[in-house]
Amino acid sequence: MHPAPSVIFFSTFSGLGFGLLMFLGLGIPAVTGWMAFAFFAIAFVLAVGGLVSSTFHLGHPERALKAFSQWRSSWLSREGVCAVAALVLMGLYGAGLVFFSQQWTLLGWLGALFSLGTVFTTSMIYTQLKTVPRWNQVWTPLNFLSLSIAGGALLAGQITWAIILLILSGVIQAAAWLMGDSRFSQSGTTLATATQLGDRGTVRAFEPPHTGTNYLLREFVHVVGRKHAQKLRIIALVLMAGLPVVLLALLPFNHFIALIAIVAHIAGVLTARWLFFAEAEHVIGLYYGKR
Amino acid sequence: MTTLPQSTDKKLGLVIDLDTCVGCHACVISCKGWNTENYGAPLADEDAYGANPVGSFLNRVHSYEVQPDDGAAQLIHFPKSCLHCEDAPCVTVCPTGASYKRVEDGIVLVNESDCIGCGLCAWACPYGAREMDPVEKVMKKCTLCVDRIYNENLPEVDRVPSCVRTCPAGARHFGDLGDPNSDVSQLVADRGGVDLMPEQGTKPVNKYLPPRPKDALPEFDVLAPFLEPVIKEPKGFLDWLDKALEKI
Numbered sequence: 001m002h003p004a005p006s007v008i009f010f011s012t013f014s015g016l017g018f019g020l021l022m023f024l025g026l027g028i029p030a031v032t033g034w035m036a037f038a039f040f041a042i043a044f045v046l047a048v049g050g051l052v053s054s055t056f057h058l059g060h061p062e063r064a065l066k067a068f069s070q071w072r073s074s075w076l077s078r079e080g081v082c083a084v085a086a087l088v089l090m091g092l093y094g095a096g097l098v099f100f101s102q103q104w105t106l107l108g109w110l111g112a113l114f115s116l117g118t119v120f121t122t123s124m125i126y127t128q129l130k131t132v133p134r135w136n137q138v139w140t141p142l143n144f145l146s147l148s149i150a151g152g153a154l155l156a157g158q159i160t161w162a163i164i165l166l167i168l169s170g171v172i173q174a175a176a177w178l179m180g181d182s183r184f185s186q187s188g189t190t191l192a193t194a195t196q197l198g199d200r201g202t203v204r205a206f207e208p209p210h211t212g213t214n215y216l217l218r219e220f221v222h223v224v225g226r227k228h229a230q231k232l233r234i235i236a237l238v239l240m241a242g243l244p245v246v247l248l249a250l251l252p253f254n255h256f257i258a259l260i261a262i263v264a265h266i267a268g269v270l271t272a273r274w275l276f277f278a279e280a281e282h283v284i285g286l287y288y289g290k291r
Numbered sequence: 292m293t294t295l296p297q298s299t300d301k302k303l304g305l306v307i308d309l310d311t312c313v314g315c316h317a318c319v320i321s322c323k324g325w326n327t328e329n330y331g332a333p334l335a336d337e338d339a340y341g342a343n344p345v346g347s348f349l350n351r352v353h354s355y356e357v358q359p360d361d362g363a364a365q366l367i368h369f370p371k372s373c374l375h376c377e378d379a380p381c382v383t384v385c386p387t388g389a390s391y392k393r394v395e396d397g398i399v400l401v402n403e404s405d406c407i408g409c410g411l412c413a414w415a416c417p418y419g420a421r422e423m424d425p426v427e428k429v430m431k432k433c434t435l436c437v438d439r440i441y442n443e444n445l446p447e448v449d450r451v452p453s454c455v456r457t458c459p460a461g462a463r464h465f466g467d468l469g470d471p472n473s474d475v476s477q478l479v480a481d482r483g484g485v486d487l488m489p490e491q492g493t494k495p496v497n498k499y500l501p502p503r504p505k506d507a508l509p510e511f512d513v514l515a516p517f518l519e520p521v522i523k524e525p526k527g528f529l530d531w532l533d534k535a536l537e538k539i
Contacts, residue, residue: 125384208353
């Protein structure tokens with residue numbers, strides 16, 4: 001799949017932002033006034049910034065409001081509904097903390113629930129696609145959710161939780177990769193089933209329908225960059241989980257070290273998200289003799 | 292609404308005969324022509340006369356080589372367009388309701404004025420039947436020429452999809468695959484028509500007729516005795532060369 005920067009940035013930063021919002025909604029850390037303002041500002045910049053960048057890949061962003069209508073059937077629509085609900089609830093909850101020093105607990109819990117729901121619905125947009133077998137597995141939502149919660153703990157300054165959750169998210173990330181590697185062959189879709197010509201011999205794509213490229217090949221058949229996939233996986237794991245855990249667990253805590261841990265984590269998640277798209281193979285590639 | 296109908300009154304679709312298709316791409320051109328001049332946003336091309344032309348098409352013809360265990364390889368031309376699936380995954384993923392499957396005839400269509408161009412429906416389609424128009428930025432797909440098949444301004448013979456009307460080999464057939472007595476359903480039954488990627492669970496309406504087995508030439512040996520090689524053993528230079536090579 002084509003790794004579009006807008007979607008990579010969206011899912012990374014909004015995942016972090018909604019992860020932080022979840023912790024804030026649960027009252028962790030219990031902040032009010034200016035401290036609360038700072039935490040909520042960071043969370044909203046990440047969550048809203050990510051959502052805005054996701055509209056950059058739309059052909060007609062001016063019609064985006066229509067995307068809230070099909071929540072009964074469409075995960076993309078559900079994501080939009082969850083995101084707006086989370087932002088409104090957490091905006092009200094944050095206003096209570098910042099301006100009135102009031103913690104409206106129920107509102108916070110609801111906001112936390114919708115924040116997690118947003119990350120879950122985002123992951124389901126990919127998980128639901130049978131056409132991309134690597135994504136079509138339970139590890140995809142676990143991967144998105146664990147990274148979001150771990151990143152949220154890191155941003156919320158919860159050192160112990162961050163260490164535990166970062167290790168957990170690293171393990172889940174590794175599992176998602178390893179299990180994902182065999183998903184395409186497990187799906188049973190081959191050029192033989194795609195053409196239904198497999199019973200008479202070995203099928204080979206002889207001539208594509210056109211000499212140039214097309215939308216399908218640009219969007220779904222991304223073969224460059226996979227060469228270094230294994231190296232990039234290790235780099236991503238070290239940056240997203242390894243380095244932050246070492247920094248938080250072994251060094252005396254200060255804000256500078258926390259900042260380095262956060263930057264490393266974000267760089268690691270961006271790398272992993274790039275791989276999430278670049279490594280994913282769409283079955284349409286079979287018709288073109290490419291994967 | 293992007294939920295799928297429980298059932299449709301008709302299942303209009305195409306039957307494509309892989310035995311007959313000669314790979315001329317006339318269906319591709321007539322499809323592009325009709326759907327550029329009629330219903331919906333025109334099918335755009337970018338850099339059409341330049342070095343890197345690219346454009347949207349609703350129908351494309353692949354060619355595959357099939358190599359049997361014994362015997363000669365066979366070349367099979369393979370037209371591919373929207374299969375108007377019963378369980379169309381492209382419809383349910385649409386966040387705006389722009390994609391829908393019609394209850395009356397089962398045709399899968401896009402309401403272009405509701406399409407936000409997110410591309411998710413194209414991601415969900417295993418057949419590559421949907422392409423984003425590079426200029427209008429809305430999703431384009433086969434409409435089964437919905438503006439021809441019910442069009443009473445056209446002569447009756449023309450009230451079929453443009454690709455079917457154009458095909459010079461008669462490799463494309465149009466009809467109601469929900470009616471077991473229709474010509475297309477009979478054809479599918481007679482020739483053992485198949486679904487593409489059945490494991491994807493899309494239940495395509497369009498069917499493909501597999502190529503018929505090729506007949507093999509009988510061993511033709513009436514004249515064989517007269518065609519015995521005149522020289523069984525090489526002589527002269529060839530004889531020397533043969534022996535010299537043997538010795539090496």
